[in-house]
Amino acid sequence: MTHRNEAAHPSRDSDAASTSLLGWWQDAWRIYTRKPVLAIALLGFGAGLPFLLVFSTLTAWLRDAEVERTTIGFFAWIGMTYSIKVFWAPVVDRLSIPLLGRWLGQRRSWILAGQLGIAIGLLWMGMLDPHTDLWWITVSALLVAFASSTQDVALDAYRIEVVDDEYQGAMSASYIFGYRVALLFSGAGALYLADWYSWSWSYIGMASLMLIGLAATLWSDEPKHLNAEQRGRVDAELIDRLIGRPMYLMQRPAWQRWLLGAVICPLLEFFQRNGWFALLILCFVAVFRLSDITMGVMANPFYLDLGYSKSDIARIAKMFGFIMTVVGSGVCGVLVVKWGMYRPLLLGAVLVASTNLLFALMAMTWDGSRPPLSWLALVISADNLSGGIASTAFIAYLSSLANKSYTATQYALFSSLMTLPGKFISGFSGWVVDGWGYSDFFVIAAFLGLPAIVLVLVLMKQQPEKRSG
Known part of the structure; x- marks a missing residue:
């Protein structure tokens, strides 16, 4: 009789499911009104x-x-x-x-x-x-x-x-x-x-x-957030656990407590948690954005030298590029849920390096003349789509590395390290362009993406179980 009643009223189940789904969307929307x-x-x-x-x-x-x-x-x-x-x-x-x-x-x-x-x-x-x-x-x-x-x-x-x-x-x-x-x-x-x-x-x-x-x-x-006393207890527990005996951190002078807690403990915790593999992780963080940061500093001068107006750049390279970056980020969010973080990281690294070759092709094909706006739109779309995928996957990875007890300092370490090599190398970008031209510069920028691709593959092999939270 129970089965017969359920079969006789399928619309009730459908209505309940619709109501539940609608309620879920309403609850999700309310989060964004907080x-x-x-x-x-x-x-x-x-x-x-x-x-x-x-x-x-x-x-x-x-x-x-x-x-x-x-x-x-x-x-x-x-x-x-x-x-x-x-x-x-x-x-x-x-x-x-x-x-x-x-x-x-x-x-x-x-x-x-x-x-x-x-x-x-x-x-x-x-x-x-x-x-x-x-x-x-x-x-x-x-x-x-x-x-x-x-x-x-x-x-x-x-x-x-x-x-x-x-x-x-x-x-x-x-x-x-x-x-x-x-x-x-x-x-x-x-x-x-x-x-x-x-x-x-x-x-x-x-x-x-x-x-x-x-x-x-x-x-x-x-x-x-934690007050000074609470922070001190967390720091003392970490140091005591590391050295295997009480260090009595809270009884030391204030400057020693601050130095150990604010500077030393975030680094100790990261290396204690990851061991020797921490060095490989930091190398990967340092090289992942080498390619796009190096290319980025010469992008606008490249557009202007091709003959585009500032309004052309604003309309296509900025506004249209903005849309494609958001699309890339959205796609990557789905991929991280479905695949974990490593395969989207690999996809982003390959795409970022590859799109630099499109810039090189553009420079070689229209050397000394203004390309059609459709070409600019195509290259910018590919570049921003790949950048959205790569950056979203990378932020997810960096977030997974930080311990919440030391989030500010550890995350600052990762975000600092991810841009430092690229910013230094990009300082020579104008010198390369003046000496060899835009096409050679973009090819070099593409090859700078190879270390990131190799290290992603190493990370996938060493930590295949890692997934975004």
Whole structure:
């Protein structure tokens, strides 16, 4: 009789399933209306805005002012500031800013300090002329990069601490969305403003947009995090376990406790957990983005030298590229769930290296003439799609490496290491272009992706069971 009744009313099961599915979507949507999730999107906008303004947008400005390409290449070294933030990450993680820290709390006070430094640096850059003030543009760009990387350290810690683990997926998605929108403003938006008005007004306009991040910092809530006593106990347990006997860390002078806890313990924990394999992991982190970072610094000068206008670059390379990056990230998110993280990492590494060859083909085919916009759209689509896949897989991998007790410093170590070699090598990019041309440069950039491909294969063999969480 029971089976007969169930068979007689199949619509009830269908209605129940539909109601359950609708309820699931409603619950999922509510996550994105929570205050911390909304706030992190606005804070992500403030984090993403300065990046291109001291990287590819700056190189476009300098090339438009007819600065030599070799000189432009050296400006890539400004980006190394992001790669050495691990050296002051322990200070941001453990020390409080006087007065400001009492008002906003440790995380938000450091975020606000970074945002103010970014706004001041961008305003200063907007008042300078590359023809006469190239040195001061360098100094102001360094200020922006230092303030931005400091904000990143505090913001990574804030993002992890402000909500429970169950909301970290929504926080990451919201942060990445805000960051990508900011890249659209500082890329396409800055180029449009420069084309319509001037580069000075473009940078001043970008500085004013930092008000969004400032307002978000004031609106957000300070997260709960370990106090000094709790941190001390975690540090003492780690050190005692490592050396096999009590070290009585809490009885040592304050400077020794800080040095051991803020600087030594994050490194000890990582190497203790991974053993000798930690060195291979760090090598992989260092080389994974060699290819795309090296290529990136010469992308905008390449477009301009081909004869494209700043509006062309903004419309296709920035806006259309933005869409393809989001698509690539979305595709990779599905692949990570289905395959784990290593196969998407391998796919991203191969695609990034391969798309550099498309740039080389473009340079050889239209040497001295302006290619059709359809060719630019094709190459940019491939480049940004591969970049979206590679970066999403890589962020998932880096997140899996960090221990939550030392997230800020460990994540700063990984994110610093992943850009340092690429930023250093990219400093010579203008010299290579001036000496051998764009086509040879892009071929070299493609070959720089080979170490990442090899190391992904080694990691797949050594840790086949590793999956994203």
